Amino acid sequence: MNWTLLLTGLGLALFIEGAAYALIPDSIRRHLIAMLEQPVAKLRWLGLTLAAIGVAMVWLVNKP
Secondary structure (H helix, E strand, O other), X not given: OOHHHHHHHHXXXXXHHHHHHHHXXXXXXXXXXXXXXXXXXXXXXXXXXXXXXXXXXXXXXXXX
């Protein structure tokens, strides 16, 4: 396993999250409130879809 790639991805995710909270906190708050109103099944499918897209992106970028 390539730990450098894993830590780079984690660092990038933390940077994006932190930048969003720093630059647009009111919008983030509104989105979080809207998420609370969504059914759990819808959030689960959204999460699985985004995770699959992320895995596919990493796979395509690192494809030999």
